[in-house]
Amino acid sequence: MEFLILFLLLAVSLCSISFFYLLRASRHRRLRLPPGNLGLPLIGETLQLISAYKTENPEPFIDERVKRFGPIFTTHVFGEPTVFSADPETNRFILQNEGKLFECSYPSSISNLLGKHSLLLMKGNLHKRMHSLTMSFANSSIIRDHLLDDIDRLIRLNMESWTDRVFLMEEAKKITFELAVKQLMSFDPGEWTESLRKEYVLLIEGFFTVPLPLFSTTYRRAIKARTKVAEALGLIVRQRRKQREAGDEKKDMLAALLAGDDGFSDEQIVDFLLALLVAGYETTSTIMTLAVKFLTETPVALAQLKEEHDHIRADKRESRKALEWSDYKSMPFTQCVVNETLRLANIISGVFRRAMTDIHIKGYTIPKGWKVFGSFRAVHLEHEHFKEARSFNPWRWQNNSSSPNVFTPFGGGPRLCPGYELARVELSVFLHHFVTQFSWVPAEDDKLLFFPTTRTQKRYPINLKRRYKCGEAL
Numbered sequence: 087m088e089f090l091i092l093f094l095l096l097a098v099s100l101c102s103i104s105f106f107y108l109l110r111a112s113r114h115r116r117l118r119l120p121p122g123n124l125g126l127p128l129i130g131e132t133l134q135l136i137s138a139y140k141t142e143n144p145e146p147f148i149d150e151r152v153k154r155f156g157p158i159f160t161t162h163v164f165g166e167p168t169v170f171s172a173d174p175e176t177n178r179f180i181l182q183n184e185g186k187l188f189e190c191s192y193p194s195s196i197s198n199l200l201g202k203h204s205l206l207l208m209k210g211n212l213h214k215r216m217h218s219l220t221m222s223f224a225n226s227s228i229i230r231d232h233l234l235d236d237i238d239r240l241i242r243l244n245m246e247s248w249t250d251r252v253f254l255m256e257e258a259k260k261i262t263f264e265l266a267v268k269q270l271m272s273f274d275p276g277e278w279t280e281s282l283r284k285e286y287v288l289l290i291e292g293f294f295t296v297p298l299p300l301f302s303t304t305y306r307r308a309i310k311a312r313t314k315v316a317e318a319l320g321l322i323v324r325q326r327r328k329q330r331e332a333g334d335e336k337k338d339m340l341a342a343l344l345a346g347d348d349g350f351s352d353e354q355i356v357d358f359l360l361a362l363l364v365a366g367y368e369t370t371s372t373i374m375t376l377a378v379k380f381l382t383e384t385p386v387a388l389a390q391l392k393e394e395h396d397h398i399r400a401d402k403r404e405s406r407k408a409l410e411w412s413d414y415k416s417m418p419f420t421q422c423v424v425n426e427t428l429r430l431a432n433i434i435s436g437v438f439r440r441a442m443t444d445i446h447i448k449g450y451t452i453p454k455g456w457k458v459f460g461s462f463r464a465v466h467l468e469h470e471h472f473k474e475a476r477s478f479n480p481w482r483w484q485n486n487s488s489s490p491n492v493f494t495p496f497g498g499g500p501r502l503c504p505g506y507e508l509a510r511v512e513l514s515v516f517l518h519h520f521v522t523q524f525s526w527v528p529a530e531d532d533k534l535l536f537f538p539t540t541r542t543q544k545r546y547p548i549n550l551k552r553r554y555k556c557g558e559a560l
């Protein structure tokens with residue numbers, strides 16, 4: 087997901103630039119554009135942005151501009167003038183008016199990888215229908231009744247095989263991929279899922295090829311990998327159609343797509359599944375890794391979290407017993423840790439949209455056709471909205487709920503992330519098993535970077551020790 091958003095930023099549509107420059111001279115003199123700096127011709131402020139986001143502290147890029155121009159300013163990045171919003175109300179306005187005043191638009195290099203029938207690229211009524219279908223596939227009662235067992239089981243299964251040194255990010259990715267395949271089409275991990283994952287990793291790399299994807303070997307390899315993944319998924323879809331006709335029904339996303347009155351084609355279903363696989367993969371695995379990183383760096387929080395989870399384990403007596411929904415619901419501090427990690431990590435730093443018409447907001451005009459970036463990151467890290475916003479403080483969420491405009495890690499409006507609850511549950515269960523089973527120390531210093539995606543430089547290598555011998559009760 088994040089790369090999608092970054093990619094909007096990254097994919098340079100060269101021909102539009104000259105057009106904009108011509109247009110600006112005549113028409114925009116009459117409009118009151120948000121103040122700002124367009125930087126150099128063509129590249130604008132792109133290089134400043136990239137070099138800021140390649141460090142551990144990219145905030146000055148935004149801070150300096152907000153200080154000079156206010157929370158809504160104009161910049162010019164990745165080939166287009168872009169209105170940047172660090173203002174919660176404006177962000178809300180952008181999210182809520184998706185499809186009316188704003189629409190998301192992805193470059194063709196992205197849509198070729200995703201497939202044209204993916205939820206991310208759908209518009210209008212079809213989007214509405216498919217978005218609500220996706221929301222109900224992962225709503226809390228479905229997670230409680232159907233998905234939680236597998237989440238618990240697959241996370242434990244993965245952790246059983248961990249050695250005394252792992253790259254946490256790699257392990258988290260393996261877990262999230264296996265979970266997604268299970269949830270979408272009821273496949274248990276095995277050789278098939280591992281070989282699918284290998285292709286899939288190549289496909290994901292395609293999203294990061296910048297700035298001229300069509301000339302890059304990585305991109306061509308990604309397109310090939312996409313074909314293979316789509317073939318593998320297509321095979322499953324055909325099998326399942328047959329099974330369905332023979333009266334064998336499963337309970338998963340694929341079943342919902344096959345059962346729909348819409349009569350989706352195999353191609354439509356494959357695109358749809360593939361995009362869901364993409365959307366939950368990097369995001370959830372990164373948030374797992376960063377939660378552990380933040381906790382490691384905040385020992386008091388880690389101790390409190392451990393206590394909460396040891397307590398849940400102790401109540402179970404039988405050490406291998408699975409977590410239940412009631413356990414998930416009795417992790418108040420964990421939920422603070424989850425929110426605080428989402429707030430500070432900003433896996434998706436904001437959303438790109440295009441103005442469908444001239445838009446008047448806060449005394450400014452955003453001209454039709456311009457790009458807009460609603461930055462969640464800028465709001466999440468602003469002291470006015472969160473006291474000492476740049477430090478990890480899970481306790482800030484105790485006795486407190488932030489206003490919904492201010493905390494939007496999953497976006498909002500018609501494109502609200504359908505995986506928002508699922509991601510929270512997966513992270514909580516992951517943390518539960520991780521802190522109850524292991525103690526650990528970072529194996530090397532590792533840094534957070536934000537470009538082209540939010541990640542740690544070295545995939546977070548850690549040295550692990552099992553807290554209890556295998557099979558021993560707590």
Ligand code: HEM
Binds near residue numbers: 220366502
């Ligand atoms: C920590 C994990 C996650 C974060 C931070 C996250 C964040 C987001 C955000 C901000 C959006 C809105 C994008 C926009 O408005 O343009 C979004 C959309 C989406 N997310 Fe997530 N997401 C996460 C996990 C997941 C998971 C596990 C799934 C799988 C079910 C998922 C599926 C999707 C889909 C399909 C969309 C597109 C919705 C649409 O365009 O209608 N996400 N996500």
Ligand SMILES: *[C@@H]1O[C@H](CO)[C@@H](O)[C@H](O)[C@H]1NC(C)=O
Binds near residue numbers: 222225
């Ligand atoms: C969740 O979705 C299912 C259909 O998949 C629906 O029957 C149920 O009412 C929904 N539950 C909630 C809490 O929205």
Ligand SMILES: *[C@@H]1O[C@H](CO)[C@@H](O)[C@H](O)[C@H]1NC(C)=O
Binds near residue numbers: 483493
């Ligand atoms: C976490 O954030 C969500 C909003 O996304 C909020 O509804 C919830 O109450 C918060 N949890 C805690 C423990 O503050």
Ligand SMILES: *[C@@H]1O[C@H](CO)[C@@H](O)[C@H](O)[C@H]1NC(C)=O
Binds near residue numbers: 481482484485
């Ligand atoms: C939250 O409320 C509880 C009980 O009212 C109190 O003991 C605790 O100190 C409060 N925490 C914060 C961070 O205000």
Ligand SMILES: *[C@@H]1O[C@H](CO)[C@@H](O)[C@H](O)[C@H]1NC(C)=O
Binds near residue numbers: 470481482487488492
């Ligand atoms: C409570 O939430 C508000 C709004 O998010 C925030 O400004 C404030 O700092 C929070 N309180 C504490 C004690 O952190």
